[in-house]
Amino acid sequence: MQLTISKIKDGTVIDHINSGMALMVLRILGISSGTKEPVSMAMNVPSKKMGKKDIVKVEGKFINEDELNRIALIAPGATINLIENYEIRKKFRVVLPGFVEGIIKCPNSNCISNAEREPIRSKFHVSKEGEAIVARCHYCGRKLRSVEDFIA
Amino acid sequence: MSRFKHLISIEDLTKDDILYILQKAEELEFYAKGTKGDKINLLEGKILANLFFEPSTRTRMSFESAMKRLGGDVINMTAQEASSIVKGETLADTIRVVSEYADAIVIRHPLEGSARFAAELSSVPVINAGDGAGQHPTQTLLDLYTIKKESRLEGATIALMGDLKYSRTVHSLIKALTLFNTRIYLISPDALKLPEDFLEDVKGDISEATLDEVISEIDVLYVTRIQKERFPDEEEYRKVAGSYIINSEILSKAKKDLIVMHPLPRVNEISSDVDLTRHAIYFKQAFYGVPVRMAILCEVMGVALGEVKVG
Ligand SMILES: Nc1ncnc2c1ncn2[C@@H]1O[C@H](COP(=O)(O)OP(=O)(O)OP(=O)(O)O)[C@@H](O)[C@H]1O
Ligand SMILES: [Mg+2]
Ligand SMILES: [Zn+2]
Numbered sequence: 001m002q003l004t005i006s007k008i009k010d011g012t013v014i015d016h017i018n019s020g021m022a023l024m025v026l027r028i029l030g031i032s033s034g035t036k037e038p039v040s041m042a043m044n045v046p047s048k049k050m051g052k053k054d055i056v057k058v059e060g061k062f063i064n065e066d067e068l069n070r071i072a073l074i075a076p077g078a079t080i081n082l083i084e085n086y087e088i089r090k091k092f093r094v095v096l097p098g099f100v101e102g103i104i105k106c107p108n109s110n111c112i113s114n115a116e117r118e119p120i121r122s123k124f125h126v127s128k129e130g131e132a133i134v135a136r137c138h139y140c141g142r143k144l145r146s147v148e149d150f151i152a
Numbered sequence: 153m154s155r156f157k158h159l160i161s162i163e164d165l166t167k168d169d170i171l172y173i174l175q176k177a178e179e180l181e182f183y184a185k186g187t188k189g190d191k192i193n194l195l196e197g198k199i200l201a202n203l204f205f206e207p208s209t210r211t212r213m214s215f216e217s218a219m220k221r222l223g224g225d226v227i228n229m230t231a232q233e234a235s236s237i238v239k240g241e242t243l244a245d246t247i248r249v250v251s252e253y254a255d256a257i258v259i260r261h262p263l264e265g266s267a268r269f270a271a272e273l274s275s276v277p278v279i280n281a282g283d284g285a286g287q288h289p290t291q292t293l294l295d296l297y298t299i300k301k302e303s304r305l306e307g308a309t310i311a312l313m314g315d316l317k318y319s320r321t322v323h324s325l326i327k328a329l330t331l332f333n334t335r336i337y338l339i340s341p342d343a344l345k346l347p348e349d350f351l352e353d354v355k356g357d358i359s360e361a362t363l364d365e366v367i368s369e370i371d372v373l374y375v376t377r378i379q380k381e382r383f384p385d386e387e388e389y390r391k392v393a394g395s396y397i398i399n400s401e402i403l404s405k406a407k408k409d410l411i412v413m414h415p416l417p418r419v420n421e422i423s424s425d426v427d428l429t430r431h432a433i434y435f436k437q438a439f440y441g442v443p444v445r446m447a448i449l450c451e452v453m454g455v456a457l458g459e460v461k462v463g
Contacts, residue, residue, distance in 0.1 A: 110284050112265040117242050120269060139265025140286060141161075143349065 022054035111140040176447035184443035193223030201254035218445035277452035314376035330356035
């Protein structure tokens with residue numbers, strides 16, 4: 001298969017993202033217009049394994065592994081390729097973290113984590129029930145199933 | 153060493169922790185009564201801060217009584233002070249300040265998770281006395297204590313009746329009861345059934361029933377209040393609530409040693425003729441809040457009860 005985006009010298013390639021989730025991946029990584037590094041993205045690319053997939057490439061930066069693993073919340077099959085001098089130096093599949101801070105917004109409006117003026121970040125315990133990912137609010141205990149609907 | 157520094161949710165405790173607290177409560181019950189002026193000064197010189205951001209008479213007074221029976225002092229925030237704080241200062245700041253004034257904090261707050269958040273910020277132990285629709289673990293522990301003392305806990309058959317949908321008391325109690333191999337019957341109007349996703353998370357012998365079906369089989373009947381606000385109109389409320397009232401007639405079909413419990417205050421779900429029967433345990437249940445909270449206060453403040461002699 002042809003590369004949809006040109007090769008990068010150094011950086012992080014996030015492959016096998018469930019199609020449609022690339023923008024959410026950027027959000028989880030905190031990538032925005034304020035980010036210095038060049039970022040490219042391909043959506044709905046044909047894939048043998050997944051039918052269709054998204055890809056995100058961040059040039060000139062090795063993103064921290066813990067940060068990358070948070071992608072598993074919405075794209076459990078994502079693979080990370082760390083590129084050095086055009087070569088893949090390390091490849092791994094994201095691992096679902098057991099606990100995440102920030103990122104997920106608790107849907108319970110009566111939850112302390114949504115109190116406007118309190119110095120508080122959301123905290124969620126993450127686990128799998130069969131194939132499904134479930135997240136439970138550390139503060140109020142609310143359980144979420146489709147985590148992608150609650151990314152802050 | 154304390155088994156736990158904070159008490160936020162009953163689910164933070166193991167079965168062994170629960171039995172340990174119930175045992176300690178039993179050792180302290182004699183002193184909870186204040187018989188003959190007997191006092192036990194395990195918490196002498198300690199100060200408990202009651203932070204009630206929502207009105208509560210019973211829970212607050214019961215903590216106050218527990219602390220004083222142990223020789224300690226209590227400082228209170230009034231409801232008026234609470235409402236002005238809610239408008240101005242953050243909960244975080246209040247906790248940071250008050251935890252410097254006291255050796256432990258009891259908090260009731262309308263937001264869910266507030267007690268867990270308070271525990272993160274406090275330099276002293278925090279005890280959750282109700283966080284909105286969330287947790288109220290000291291109520292659960294006193295309920296378990298009552299069942300253990302007045303009936304039996306392990307293997308008991310227990311019916312929970314009334315508002316099973318919104319009652320945090322019921323939710324916490326069910327979770328705890330499943331640790332003790334109990335059989336649980338749920339008796340409620342359709343509109344106030346236990347939520348499906350709650351049931352998904354608990355494993356145990358739990359089934360729906362009517363009171364008629366199970367009255368002769370159960371060891372414990374736990375009644376909760378059906379609140380008017382849960383119904384679209386007054387008539388609907390009266391119709392439903394009216395069919396969930398306990399009286400001495402229905403209890404005539406019960407086992408001799410059935411106990412009837414209620415977290416109080418009741419409105420009319422237990423008629424007063426039940427008070428005179430041997431089944432009525434709810435006032436004793438309210439008293440048991442004192443020894444149970446005494447045990448909890450000692451535990452979080454790291455005071456050993458090992459030396460306490462019973463009686
Ligand atoms: N230098 C590079 N610049 C940009 N993208 C790269 C570079 N090298 C590899 N990639 C991308 O990284 C991903 C993994 O590359 P690889 O050559 O390992 O493909 P693969 O054999 O299909 O691996 P996989 O089994 O992970 O799908 C692909 O999406 C590829 O386009
Ligand atoms: Mg490939
Ligand atoms: Zn929450």
